[in-house]
C-alpha cells in the first residue's frame with residue numbers, strides 16, 4: 001500500500017494526505033484551489049474569504065470550483081457566545097454543503113451541529129485539539145478525526161509536541177492529523193512515520209506565489225528561525241504564534257492585568273475575546289495584505305525553520321508526496 005493511502009486521504013477523497021490549513025487572513029481562493037488541484041486539500045476559511053478577499057460566500061466557492069473540481073474543505077470556528085455569528089456560520093455551512101464540500105475542520109467550541117449537518121450529507125468532520133480532554137469531548141460529539149495542534153503550530157498553538165500528541169491520542173481509534181512545525185517533505189514524511197494519517201500545514205503555504213499575503217510577510221517567513229516565533233496573548237486573548245518584530249517587542253506578548261482578569265472571568269471572557277478578535281482581525285488583515293505598518297503582526301509557526309524559498313503550492317504538495325513515497 002502506498003504511504004499516501006492513509007485514512008485521511010480516503011476520508012477526504014484526496015491523493016496526498018496534506019491539508020492546507022484554514023488561515024485568517026491568508027486563505028485566498030487561489031491558494032485553496034491550487035492545493036486541492038495538486039492532490040492535497042485546501043481548506044476554505046469563510047471569514048477570510050468574505051471579509052478579507054471580498055467574495056460573497058456562494059460566489060467565492062463557485063470561483064474556487066472554477067479553478068478546481070477536486071475536493072475542498074471548510075473551516076468552522078465554533079463560537080456560541082455571539083448568536084449572530086453562530087447563525088451566520090450555520091447559514092454559510094449550508095451553502096458550503098450545497099457547493100459539495102464534504103470535509104470540515106472545526107475549532108474551539110462544540111462541533112455537534114457541524115457533525116449533524118455534515119454526516120447527513122455524507123461527509124466527515126475533523127476537530128482541532130491540543131490535548132486528550134478536548135479530544136474525548138469532540139469524539140463524544142461524533143467527530144470523525146482529530147487535528148492534533150502541537151506547540152510548534154502557527155495560529156493558536158498547543159502545549160504538547162507532535163510526538164506527545166500521537167502518543168496520548170493514538171488509542172482513540174480515529175485518524176490523527178499532525179498540525180504544527182512541518183515545513184517540508186521530510187517533516188511530512190516524518191509525521192506519517194510517527195503514525196499520523198496526514199499533516200495540516202499553514203505557514204508553508206503562505207510562502208507561495210498563490211498566497212496573496214504581502215511579499216514582506218513572505219520574506220519574514222523565509223528569514224525567520226524557529227526561535228523568532230513567539231506566543232502572544234495580545235491578538236485574541238489566547239496564545240497565538242507570531243514572528244517577533246519591533247512592534248511585537250514594543251507591545252509585549254502578555255495581556256495587561258485588567259484584560260487578564262476579564263479574560264478569566266466566566267461572564268466577561270467571551271466579550272473580551274470578541275473585542276480582541278475584532279481588533280486583531282483588522283490589524284492582521286492590514287499587515288498581511290499591505291505589508292509593513294507601524295504594527296507588524298505576522299502569524300507563523302515554528303515550521304519557518306524548514307521554509308527557505310517561495311514555492312508554488314503544487315510543488316509543496318509534490319515534494320511532500322515524493323518524500324513520503326521515498327520514506328524520507
Ligand SMILES: Cc1cc2nc3c(=O)[nH]c(=O)nc-3n(C[C@H](O)[C@H](O)[C@H](O)COP(=O)(O)O)c2cc1C
Nearest residue numbers: 021022023024153154155180181201202203301303
Ligand atoms: C496565519 C495563520 C492563520 C490561521 N488561521 C486559522 C483559522 O482561521 N482557523 C483555524 O482553524 N486555524 C488557523 N490557523 C492554523 C492552521 O490552520 C494550521 O493548523 C497551522 O498553521 C499549522 O501549523 P504551521 O503553520 O506550523 O504549519 C492559522 C495559522 C496561521 C499561520
